[in-house]
Every structure is written in C-alpha cells, then in structure tokens.
C-alpha cells in the first residue's frame with residue numbers, strides 16, 4: 001500500500017521577508033506541484049529518492065548518499081524531518097520509502113521546500129490513515145522549515161496547504177481571498193540558486209545595524225500589502241502592479257536583490273509588465289511580473305533577452321491533497 005500527496009508551489013505577490021517581522025504578505029498557490037509517495041518498509045530506515053537527482057538513506061543519526069553526492073543530505077534532510085515529525089505525532093517507529101517527484105525548481109523562491117514539507121506530512125499521515133487538518137499540516141511541516149532558517153513565518157507552508165490566494169500574517173489564521181479577475185503572471189528565473197536562511201539572516205543583521213531605518217521599511221511593507229489586498233479585491237490590477245514595483249524597492253532596501261534580479265525586473269517592466277519584483281527570499285531565484293493578458297509573450301521574450309527563463313504560471317484553487325494507492 002502506498003500513500004500519495006500532491007502540493008502546489010507558491011509565488012509571493014507582496015511582503016516576503018517583512019512577513020518574518022509580523023507584517024502581512026499576499027501569496028498565491030501556483031500550478032507547479034510536488035508529489036510525494038510513501039510506503040512502509042520492514043526496518044526503521046528512511047530512504048528518500050527525488051527526481052531532482054538526489055537519493056539517500058537515513059539510519060538513525062547516519063546518512064548514506066546514493067545519488068547527488070554531498071548535497072543529497074542537505075536537500076533530503078527536510079523530508080526526513082517532516083516524515084519523522086509525523087511518525088512522532090502518530091507514535092509509530094517504522095521505516096519508510098519516500099519518493100519525491102517535483103516540477104518546482106529548487107532554491108529559486110517558488111516554494112519547493114514548503115510544498116515538499118507539506119506533501120511529505122500529508123502523505124505520511126495518510127499512510128497511517130490520518131487526514132490531518134490544515135492547521136496540523138502547517139504546524140508539522142514547520143519543523144522542516146526551522147532546519148532551513150530558525151524564524152520561519154510559515155507563509156510557504158500555509159499557501160501550499162490551503163491553495164488559492166491568501167493574505168497571511170505569522171501566527172494568525174490565513175485569510176483566503178476570492179479573486180474574480182484572472183491574474184496574468186510571468187515568472188523570470190535567474191537560474192541562480194540561493195539559501196533562504198542566509199538571506200533571512202542578512203536582513204536581520206541589517207535591521208540590527210540600522211533598526212530605526214529598517215523598522216520603517218518593514219512597516220511600509222506592511223501598509224503596502226494591505227493596499228495590495230484592497231487593489232486585488234477591487235480588481236485594480238494596475239495599482240497592484242505599481243505596489244509590486246514599490247515592493248521591489250523595499251526589498252532592494254533590505255539588501256536581498258541582485259544584479260540578475262534587477263535586470264529581469266527592468267526587462268519585464270520594459271516589456272510592458274504592470275509591475276515586477278523579486279519573489280521569495282531573493283539573492284538569486286526569480287522575479288514575478290504582473291502583466292496584461294496580451295503582453296504575456298512580450299514580457300516573456302524580454303525576460304529571455306535579459307538571460308532569464310520565463311515561466312507562465314496560473315493560480316490554483318486547491319491546496320495539498322492526499323490519497324491511498326493500493
């Protein structure tokens with residue numbers, strides 16, 4: 001018997017980083033997914049294999065890499081943490097075979113680690129015939145995110161769990177927004193991988209050095225997200241685009257942009273985007289452009305001409321779901 005769970009990735013429309021400091025963020029589940037398949041095994045090891053090219057087995061404290069060399073342990077440890085969190089919660093001590101099938105590029109700000117944790121928690125729960133509630137899935141999947149950085153806001157796990165468009169604030173219930181107007185979005189991937197934890201730490205360090213300046217930036221970002229939510233609700237997409245442009249400026253002020261990201265942001269705007277910003281932790285990874293429908297191709301080409309990889313994404317309404325395959 002196998003249990004399978006499938007969870008969507010995410011794109012943050014406004015508020016990344018500042019959400020760690022209790023400001024709201026606006027985030028959307030996107031139509032790129034991670035599937036996790038889990039089966040019991042007779043020993044107590046946890047063997048994890050990912051289509052991204054990493055395989056290894058955790059036996060107690062030990063890790064044996066089979067594929068992906070030294071990076072395998074770092075990439076697969078969050079899966080191990082998520083699976084172990086569920087085994088602890090259900091009080092079972094069995095081994096597992098876990099297969100990860102991902103269409104979300106890793107470490108580029110599209111929520112691959114959040115979706116992976118959420119899908120792992122749901123699949124392992126389903127294997128023991130437990131359908132965790134949404135808050136339980138978020139809570140259990142946060143264990144893995146704490147390995148990535150020690151003060152996660154929970155925004156990625158929340159949107160992968162619930163799906164749709166969400167107004168999120170740390171330690172508060174997510175507010176799902178019913179968005180009538182279809183949002184036409186193009187992502188531009190710089191192809192530069194980065195570590196979320198390092199970037200979150202760098203923002204914290206800047207805030208410690210110049211708290212009176214950074215606290216104002218952080219508070220402005222919170223006001224900006226509130227306005228972005230209103231713009232979205234009233235269908236004012238050009239205002240939403242403008243707010244995304246300003247949000248990019250605040251992320252530049254926080255020190256998490258890069259030459260590659262700035263180049264793609266400017267390319268998207270010159271191609272006719274209503275607004276563009278880096279999305280996720282920054283430092284590399286992706287930009288997100290809000291575009292009029294008829295400009296999707298022009299903006300994609302502009303991103304390509306600026307050495308980025310364009311990805312057209314759509315909103316998905318559903319969050320993680322799981323099932324049994326006999």
Ligand code: MEV
Pocket residue numbers: 015016017018019020109111151152153154155156196200280281
């Ligand atoms: C990463 O997708 C979002 C960050 O705000 C980190 C977090 O919220 O935990 C950079």
